[in-house]
Each structure stands twice: as C-alpha cells, then as structure tokens.
Amino acid sequence: xxxxxxxxxxxxxxxxxxxxxxxxxxxxxxxxxxxxxxxxxxxxxxxxxxxxxxxxxxxxxxxxxxxxxxxxxxxxxxxxxxxxxxxxxxxxxxxxxxxxxxxxxxxxxxxxxxxxxxxxxxxxxxxxxxxxxxxxxxxxxxxxxxxxxxxxxxxxxxxxxxxxxxxxxxxxxxxxxxxxxxxxxxxxxxxxxxxxxxxxxxxxxxxxxxxxxxxxxxxxxxxxxxxxxxxxxxxxxxxxxxxxxxxxxxxxxxxxxxxxxxxxxxxxxxxxxxxxxxxxxxxxxxxxxxxxxxxx
Amino acid sequence: xxxxxxxxxxxxxxxxxxxxxxxxxxxxxxxxxxxxxxxxxxxxxxxxxxxxxxxxxxxxxxxxxxxxxxxxxxxxxxxxxxxxxxxxxxxxxxxxxxxxxxxxxxxxxxxxxxxxxxxxxxxxxxxxxxxxxxxxxxxxxxxxxxxxxxxxxxxxxxxxxxxxxxxxxxxxxxxxxxxxxxxxxxxxxxxxxxxxxxxxxxxxxxxxxxxxxxxxxxxxxxxxxxxxxxxxxxxxxxxxxxxxxxxxxxxxxxxxxxxxxxxxxxxxxxxxxxxxxxxxxxxxxxxxxxxxxxxx
Numbered sequence: 001x002x003x004x005x006x007x008x009x010x011x012x013x014x015x016x017x018x019x020x021x022x023x024x025x026x027x028x029x030x031x032x033x034x035x036x037x038x039x040x041x042x043x044x045x046x047x048x049x050x051x052x053x054x055x056x057x058x059x060x061x062x063x064x065x066x067x068x069x070x071x072x073x074x075x076x077x078x079x080x081x082x083x084x085x086x087x088x089x090x091x092x093x094x095x096x097x098x099x100x101x102x103x104x105x106x107x108x109x110x111x112x113x114x115x116x117x118x119x120x121x122x123x124x125x126x127x128x129x130x131x132x133x134x135x136x137x138x139x140x141x142x143x144x145x146x147x148x149x150x151x152x153x154x155x156x157x158x159x160x161x162x163x164x165x166x167x168x169x170x171x172x173x174x175x176x177x178x179x180x181x182x183x184x185x186x187x188x189x190x191x192x193x194x195x196x197x198x199x200x201x202x203x204x205x206x207x208x209x210x211x212x213x214x215x216x217x218x219x220x221x222x223x224x225x226x227x228x229x230x231x232x233x234x235x236x237x238x239x240x241x242x243x244x245x246x247x248x249x250x251x252x253x254x255x256x257x258x259x260x261x262x263x264x265x266x267x268x269x270x271x272x273x274x275x276x277x278x279x280x281x282x283x284x285x286x287x288x289x290x291x292x293x294x295x296x
Numbered sequence: 297x298x299x300x301x302x303x304x305x306x307x308x309x310x311x312x313x314x315x316x317x318x319x320x321x322x323x324x325x326x327x328x329x330x331x332x333x334x335x336x337x338x339x340x341x342x343x344x345x346x347x348x349x350x351x352x353x354x355x356x357x358x359x360x361x362x363x364x365x366x367x368x369x370x371x372x373x374x375x376x377x378x379x380x381x382x383x384x385x386x387x388x389x390x391x392x393x394x395x396x397x398x399x400x401x402x403x404x405x406x407x408x409x410x411x412x413x414x415x416x417x418x419x420x421x422x423x424x425x426x427x428x429x430x431x432x433x434x435x436x437x438x439x440x441x442x443x444x445x446x447x448x449x450x451x452x453x454x455x456x457x458x459x460x461x462x463x464x465x466x467x468x469x470x471x472x473x474x475x476x477x478x479x480x481x482x483x484x485x486x487x488x489x490x491x492x493x494x495x496x497x498x499x500x501x502x503x504x505x506x507x508x509x510x511x512x513x514x515x516x517x518x519x520x521x522x523x524x525x526x527x528x529x530x531x532x533x534x535x536x537x538x539x540x541x542x543x544x545x546x547x548x549x550x551x552x553x554x555x556x557x558x559x560x561x562x563x564x565x566x567x568x569x570x571x572x573x574x575x576x577x578x579x580x581x582x583x584x585x586x587x588x589x590x591x592x
Contacts, residue, residue: 136511141545143548173523174471174525180471180549215433215550218433218550219550222549222550227549247548249546249547249548250545251545252437252439252440252476253518254511254514254515254518
C-alpha cells in the first residue's frame with residue numbers, strides 16, 4: 001500500500017502531505033457531443049457539479065420510490081447489497097440496475113446516459129449504483145469526503161474520470177439533510193491520513209471515518225470555495241465530479257430524502273488493484289467488468 | 297404529578313391524548329405600546345415568530361462573541377451553569393446576564409426589552425438566559441420540542457406568556473444547523489408521553505428525549521404548518537413564542553453558530569410548583585425571583 005511510485009494521488013498515509021492539484025480535465029467531451037451546451041460544460045468544469053431538473057418526469061417517481069423497499073424485501077436479510085440504518089430501516093440497496101429493469105431503464109434515459117458520455121468524453125459503464133433513502137427524523141448524514149479518494153484507495157480507480165448522477169426521488173429542501181458540496185474542490189486532491197482498516201467498507205457505508213480530510217484542511221477549502229446546497233423538486237438530478245468534496249447534515253424533519261445514485265466511469269478508466277488497501281472491495285461496490293452502458 | 301385538576305396543559309403522561317388548543321392570545325400588547333407595528337404583531341400572532349435584523353449592531357459582535365469562552369474559563373469546571381459538548385467544548389453558559397455586564401446591557405437595549413414588553417403586554421423578567429455555541433463539524437443539533445412544554449412541566453410556568461429572543465452572533469446559513477420552526481404550531485399544545493425522570497435537566501440540556509412529541513404528531517403538525525428556517529447575518533434576532541415547535545439539525549460545516557438566548561416571561565406569569573416533575577429545577581434554568589428588567 002502506498003508503495004506504488006506511479007501513484008499521482010497518494011492517500012491513507014501515516015503523515016499529512018499538502019493537497020495535490022488535479023491533472024485531469026474537468027470535462028472530457030465537447031458541446032457537439034451531447035445535450036450539454038458550452039455554458040453548462042464550463043459551469044461543470046469550474047464548479048464540479050451541475051443541476052438538471054426533470055431528469056425523470058413525474059410519472060417515474062411513484063414506481064421508482066417503491067423500488068428501494070421492494071428490492072430490500074426481495075433480497076435476503078443478510079445480503080451485503082442491503083445497507084441498513086443503525087435503527088434497522090433500509091438505507092441503501094446496491095446494484096439496483098442489475099436487479100431492477102426500472103433502474104436499468106433510468107440508466108439508459110436520454111437525460112442520463114448521453115450526459116455521462118459527454119462529461120467523460122467516452123463510452124461509460126456503471127462503476128457503482130444504489131438507491132438510497134435518508135429517513136425523516138433519524139437520518140444521520142454523512143461527513144465531508146471525496147468519492148474518488150475512496151475509489152482510488154480502496155478500488156483502484158486510476159484517474160479522476162468518473163461522474164456521479166444523483167436523481168432525487170423526493171423534494172430536497174435546505175433543511176432535510178440535502179447534499180452540500182464545496183464548489184471547485186474537485187480541482188484539488190486532498191490526501192487523507194490513516195491506513196485503511198481491513199473490510200473498511202462494512203462500516204464506512206454507514207459512517208465514514210477513514211478517508212476524510214482533517215478539519216484544518218476543510219476550513220481552508222471552505223474559506224476558499226464556500227458551500228453550495230443541492231435543493232430542488234423530485235426528479236431533479238445532481239451531477240457531480242468524483243473528486244468533489246461533499247457531505248450532508250442530519251435530518252430531523254419528517255421528510256425523507258430518497259435518490260437513485262449512479263456512478264459512471266469512463267471505459268478508459270477501468271479499475272486496477274487498490275492503491276491503498278490490502279484487498280479489493282466486492283464488485284457490487286466497485287464493478288470490475290467493463291460493460292458499456294447502452295441507450296434504451 | 298399530573299394530578300392537578302387546574303392544569304390546562306397536561307403533559308409527561310402515561311398515554312397519548314389529543315393536542316390542546318392554546319387559550320392565551322398570541323400577542324398581549326398593541327401597536328401603540330412599543331416598536332412593533334400592527335403588521336409585525338399580526339405576523340407574530342399568526343406564525344409565532346418574528347425576525348428582526350440589526351438587533352445588535354456590528355460593533356457588538358466581537359465583544360459578545362468572546363463572552364461565552366470568557367465566562368466558561370472564569371467559572372469553575374464543575375459549575376452547573378456551564379454545559380459542555382460530549383467532546384468537551386463549551387456549548388452554553390447559563391445566567392450570563394447576571395455574570396456579564398455586557399449581556400445585561402443587551403437585555404436592556406431599545407431593540408430588545410421594549411419588544412418583549414410589547415409582545416407580552418406587561419413588565420417582563422428574565423426566566424432563563426444563556427449564551428450558546430454550536431461548534432462547526434460536530435454540532436449535534438436538537439430535536440423538535442416546545443420550550444413551554446418543559447417550562448410548564450418541569451418549572452411550573454402557568455400560562456403561555458413568555459417569548460424567547462435568540463440574537464445570532466454568527467451568520468446563520470441554511471446548512472449550519474440553524475433553527476427550524478413549524479410556523480403556527482404555537483397555537484396548539486402537544487401533550488407528551490413519558491414521565492419526567494429525576495434530574496432530567498442534567499441530560500436534557502445536551503440531548504432532549506423526554507418532552508418531545510411523537511413522530512405521528514410531528515408528521516401531522518408538519519403537514520399542516522410546514523417548516524421555516526431562521527437564516528440571516530450576525531446581529532439578527534429571532535423572537536419566538538414559548539410554545540412554538542422548533543429544532544435543529546447537525547452542523548458538519550466549519551461554521552459555528554453562536555447566539556445570546558434570552559427568555560422573557562411576563563411578571564404576571566411567575567412560576568408555581570412544577571406541573572409534571574417531582575422537584576424544581578435550579579434557578580439558573582428557571583428564575584423564581586421576579587425582578588422586572590429595566591432599560592439601560
């Protein structure tokens with residue numbers, strides 16, 4: 001671990017090192033290659049995220065909202081793809097695109113797949129997918145982190161050439177634990193201190209402790225970048241760069257927050273061995289078969 | 297406990313009972329009795345809260361921001377008026393108006409005391425006061441509750457004729473755990489289930505478990521009332537009725553949230569014996585000497 005001399009993004013270290021400027025472009029495709037115009041592409045390149053209303057229309061919402069519990073009930077109680085809240089409720093189901101035709105259809109929508117291809121400038125495949133629900137009253141939130149930091153360290157994702165698409169199934173208010181991002185933070189890789197524990201993912205999916213920047217780093221990043229919050233009606237998608245710092249507070253309101261979460265990786269950025277973990281994570285967290293996603 | 301036949305607002309019960317409409321008016325004074333005009337008074341009567349920018353000017357902020365830690369450092373480590381976060385930081389200091397000339401001055405400001413007198417239609421005194429800080433990164437928030445429910449049950453406040461004035465010492469954003477209220481909920485008293493444990497206050501000040509409405513009640517209240525969030529620059533005051541349902545989420549941002557919190561009670565509403573607790577709470581939580589507050 002951390003012995004690879006070819007690693008541009010070292011992390012999970014035994015001592016702090018300075019932030020590392022990103023070497024990859026923020027956007028790989030151009031305006032003639034998809035639905036996003038120059039302005040949208042520039043905004044995504046600068047801020048690291050893009051909000052796209054009506055990514056799924058209202059007719060999609062009731063059936064999609066039922067998929068989490070339907071899949072959760074269908075799968076064995078100890079199926080590792082089902083993540084439960086400390087209180088027992090279902091928080092996430094992984095690999096829904098392989099378990100549900102409905103979710104597979106969402107991946108292939110004209111409002112989804114062409115956007116992913118354009119941002120990454122290539123064919124794409126699903127690196128990870130899940131349906132999430134943060135319940136009302138007890139949703140516990142998630143601390144600041146870059147997804148790429150984990151995918152690089154624990155899954156062996158070589159370059160920052162992946163994008164997450166979070167499609168809201170419920171309305172996102174400022175006060176129900178909706179996602180916060182530090183705009184522009186994707187342009188910097190923040191190496192983290194602390195070795196990866198064995199089977200870290202069994203706890204990190206509920207509450208992440210390893211792979212988060214220290215407080216001084218976050219204060220500086222926040223001073224420089226500020227915080228934007230993702231709010232909007234159900235059906236809206238938030239697209240965000242794999243390396244964007246994000247997190248969420250708790251949710252004491254009665255309003256749950258559900259989404260379909262799709263991570264697209266470039267087919268030219270397939271996984272290698274983990275950069276900072278002893279062993280690979282399961283394929284439901286990090287697909288190793290590169291199956292290019294196709295339009296419906 | 298709960299044996300008093302004269303109690304219009306029974307709570308801490310062994311079984312659920314329906315919500316009880318409030319019998320007191322929302323506002324006791326009139327437009328000719330203070331700085332608030334008819335529109336502001338009507339808005340407070342309807343919604344149960346009022347936001348007043350520049351209640352303290354910018355020159356007050358640096359000295360006020362230092363008072364929490366100054367008082368915390370001055371008082372003995374085991375002084376019960378100092379409330380600490382689970383992590384050890386100072387969360388609140390009670391009775392600051394008796395410990396600090398600066399805080400006493402704030403109570404007597406033209407932007408503060410006359411507003412309290414007008415809303416309550418009488419002379420007023422400080423029922424409880426504190427300086428609070430919710431730290432960045434680890435601030436844990438507070439679940440939904442009505443303050444009056446506690447003050448009635450544990451302190452013997454007879455009627456809903458008190459108002460809280462929370463003066464922000466830091467900027468309140470939507471995402472740093474700022475206060476949420478259910479507008480109009482002050483018009484209903486929500487009896488709570490569960491007897492008051494002995495010395496409940498020693499834990500309830502950090503995390504309240506007793507004296508909170510059940511989830512079904514909160515869902516209904518929220519459907520009916522919605523949620524408003526208190527945001528605004530440092531120096532802004534939130535005035536809110538003692539019976540307004542309020543709470544706050546956690547704060548994972550680097551931005552702390554500090555305020556001076558003053559509870560004014562009408563001199564005609566002095567405390568009697570607790571309505572649903574075995575013994576009185578200490579006077580730093582619930583003053584029993586009615587000393588009318590005066591202008592500076």
